[in-house]
Amino acid sequence: MANEGMVRKDTKSAAVILAAGMGVRMKSDLPKVLHPLLGEPMIRFVIRALEQAGASNILAVLGHGAAQVEEALKGRIKPVYQEKQLGTGHALRMALPELMAYRESGIEECLVVYGDTPLLTGETLTCLRNTRRETGAAAAVLTALFDKPEGYGRIIKEGDRVVAIVEEKDADAAQQKVNEINVGAYAFDIDWLAKALEEIRPVNAQGEYYLTDVIAWLSGQGQAVVSWQTHDAEEALGINDRLQLAKAQDLLRHRILEGHMREGVTVEEPAATIIGPFVEIGRDSFIETGCQIFGQTVIGKSCVIGPRSRITDCRIGDESTINQTTAMECEIGNRCDVGPYTYLRPGCVLGDGAKAGTFVEMKKAIIAPGAKVPHLSYMGDCFVGERVNVGAGTITCNYDGKDKHQTIIGADAFIGSNSNLVAPVTVGEGAYTAAGSTITEDVPAEALGIARGRQKNIIGWKRAKHSANA
Ligand code: UD1
Ligand code: MG
Numbered sequence: 001m002a003n004e005g006m007v008r009k010d011t012k013s014a015a016v017i018l019a020a021g022m023g024v025r026m027k028s029d030l031p032k033v034l035h036p037l038l039g040e041p042m043i044r045f046v047i048r049a050l051e052q053a054g055a056s057n058i059l060a061v062l063g064h065g066a067a068q069v070e071e072a073l074k075g076r077i078k079p080v081y082q083e084k085q086l087g088t089g090h091a092l093r094m095a096l097p098e099l100m101a102y103r104e105s106g107i108e109e110c111l112v113v114y115g116d117t118p119l120l121t122g123e124t125l126t127c128l129r130n131t132r133r134e135t136g137a138a139a140a141v142l143t144a145l146f147d148k149p150e151g152y153g154r155i156i157k158e159g160d161r162v163v164a165i166v167e168e169k170d171a172d173a174a175q176q177k178v179n180e181i182n183v184g185a186y187a188f189d190i191d192w193l194a195k196a197l198e199e200i201r202p203v204n205a206q207g208e209y210y211l212t213d214v215i216a217w218l219s220g221q222g223q224a225v226v227s228w229q230t231h232d233a234e235e236a237l238g239i240n241d242r243l244q245l246a247k248a249q250d251l252l253r254h255r256i257l258e259g260h261m262r263e264g265v266t267v268e269e270p271a272a273t274i275i276g277p278f279v280e281i282g283r284d285s286f287i288e289t290g291c292q293i294f295g296q297t298v299i300g301k302s303c304v305i306g307p308r309s310r311i312t313d314c315r316i317g318d319e320s321t322i323n324q325t326t327a328m329e330c331e332i333g334n335r336c337d338v339g340p341y342t343y344l345r346p347g348c349v350l351g352d353g354a355k356a357g358t359f360v361e362m363k364k365a366i367i368a369p370g371a372k373v374p375h376l377s378y379m380g381d382c383f384v385g386e387r388v389n390v391g392a393g394t395i396t397c398n399y400d401g402k403d404k405h406q407t408i409i410g411a412d413a414f415i416g417s418n419s420n421l422v423a424p425v426t427v428g429e430g431a432y433t434a435a436g437s438t439i440t441e442d443v444p445a446e447a448l449g450i451a452r453g454r455q456k457n458i459i460g461w462k463r464a465k466h467s468a469n470a
Contacts, residue, residue: 012109013129014102014190015055017046018091018211019115020063020082025241031065032239033115034072037249038256039276039294039312041072042239045118045252048277052122053129055111059098061091087208088114089200096194103190109133110193112211114184116239118248124230129187131228138192138223141165141215142185144236145229152236153182153212155227162225165212169205180229182212183236192223252277260287268306282318300334309339317352333369351386368411381423382407391417391435398423410445 023032033043043060050058060077062069063085070079082094092112099110109132111125124142132140141162143155149168154175156164165182166175196214204210215225230236234251237244256277257270264283267273273287276294281287285299288306295313299305304321312328320332323339329346332338336350343361344350351369356362358375365379368386373379375392381404382396394415396407407421410429415421420438427433428445436452443449 012107013053013055013111014057014099014107014109015050015053015059015111015113016092016095016099017043017050017058017060017077017113017115018088019043019069020061020066020085020091020094021116022064022085023116023240026245027242031069034065034069035239035245037118037245037252038274039292040278042118042245042248043069043073043115044076045277046113046115046120047073047076049120049122049125050111050113053111053125055125057102057107059095060115061094063091087202087206088211089197089209089213092193092211093197093209096197099190100194103194108190110188110190112186112188114238117184117235117237118239119235119237119251120183120185121232121235124228124232124235125185127230128185128228131226132187132189135224135226137226138189138218139215139225140187141225141227142183142236143180143227143229144183144233146179146181146233146236149176149179149181151240152238153184154178155180155182157227160226161219162215162227163219164216167204167206167210167212180227181236183230184238186211188214192218314344379407381405382409382421384409385411385413385429387411388413388415390415391419393418394421395419396421396423 019033021032026032034041047058058077059080061082062079063082066081080095080098082091111129113120128140128142151168153165153167154171155162155178156166196217199217200209200213202209218225237248239245239248253274256275257267257273260275260281261267265281266286268287269289272289274292279293279297281299282301284301285303290308291306292310297311297314299316300318302319303316307324309322309325314327314330314332316332317334319334320336325339325342327344330344330348332350333352335353337355341359342356344356345363347364348362350356350367353370354367355372355374357373360373360377363380366383367373368384370386371384371388373390377390377394378396380396380398388409397420398404405423407423408426410427412430413427414432416433416435416437418436419433422438422440425439426442428443430446431443432448433439433443434448434450434452437449438451439449
């Protein structure tokens with residue numbers, strides 16, 4: 001992403017993501033923070049923004065669906081648990097023991113964000129943190145100006161100082177009119193945060209411990225609380241229901257497509273293209289209409305992808321064409337020709353110049369450079385040597401009902417159309433199989449394997465049949 005270059009690694013900062021809530025308004029069995037945006041759980045965007053802002057120790061407060069969230073984020077966060085969801089202030093308190101341990105190792109500051117604000121950027125969090133550091137304030141609050149502030153906490157100020165955040169349900173008529181809102185991202189001095197979290201009480205419209213009440217308490221103690229206002233109000237979008245989810249997806253989608261276009265990628269029809277946040281694409285590649293490209297996919301230079309290809313976690317070299325194809329967890333080399341209507345399942349490797357053509361399905365197939373599987377084939381658990389030509393309709397019979405077996409085809413072999421290769425089986429280098437053969441035994445190098453019924457022509461058969469019927 002565009003702001004990645006600005007990242008400054010800073011080991012002096014911890015971070016907490018609050019993600020224990022039910023997400024009632026999503027009306028879902030899936031924990032809210034795992035709802036996908038561009039193929040990634042929404043909380044991954046929050047984690048990335050924190051990482052870009054240099055946060056190195058990321059805690060996540062988990063509750064509703066904790067096991068599921070933990071599994072999805074394995075290794076990226078350290079979990080802490082909030083058993084009962086008693087409010088955002090209570091949630092953050094659950095992280096205090098870990099934060100105090102960081103404090104003892106010399107970390108003085110922590111960023112706090114909510115797991116449901118996936119549009120936040122690392123750049124903005126860096127500005128927020130710098131604002132606090134430069135002013136020496138106990139806390140810095142991220143704000144945005146909204147024409148319609150409904151649903152958000154309102155920022156109450158005296159001069160430049162934030163003196164309180166008032167939740168919508170607790171706001172009086174004058175406070176309701178304030179259109180500077182609480183985005184839900186904060187930088188805190190850990191010592192002051194710890195003190196403040198001890199003081200907040202659940203005396204409000206929702207009977208919850210509000211994290212936002214920490215601000216009024218700090219201010220009451222004479223501590224400075226400053227704010228940083230993001231110029232991009234979109235960053236503040238919090239996802240509470242599926243309409244906001246759709247809106248967030250649309251905004252993120254545009255942001256990511258713009259990034260690729262600025263780096264020299266043509267996106268033929270942006271409105272009909274979805275590219276995930278971790279996808280890399282080389283310059284002069286052309287993304288045709290209807291493509292969905294997800295996961296850790298890396299696409300080289302001058303490729304043509306699409307129309308309508310769905311590619312997940314693949315590595316693709318330069319100058320390859322991937323037309324109307326579904327591919328996942330595959331490696332595709334340079335100048336490969338894939339599609340149309342090809343299905344590449346996990347574990348396929350296509351060497352440079354290889355071809356996987358129309359109505360071809362592959363799984364764990366190694367196709368060496370220059371080998372071609374042009375039409376109507378199933379290639380599973382196989383090695384296909386260099387320059388092999390696999391005829392139309394060839395099937396690797398890789399499964400005996402219990403185990404999977406390998407098919408090996410040596411370099412320069414020629415597999416006749418409609419061959420069944422019953423694995424385990426090897427076709428030697430330069431060997432041929434006759435069209436329509438069911439090959440159950442190895443074919444030696446340079447031999448011809450024929451395994452089919454011999455054709456017999458019955459001369460005059462039609463005439464004989466007609467006279468018999470007469
Ligand atoms: C919160 C803020 C509000 C802000 C808005 C921005 C508070 C009290 N209010 O309101 O000022 O404008 O976000 O989107 O903080 N959570 C827990 N444990 C709990 C409750 C919540 O971990 O007990 C987590 C949720 O999983 C969620 C986050 O905290 O990720 C925010 O909770 P949510 O209920 O969405 O708060 P909002 O009503 O949006
Ligand atoms: Mg929310």
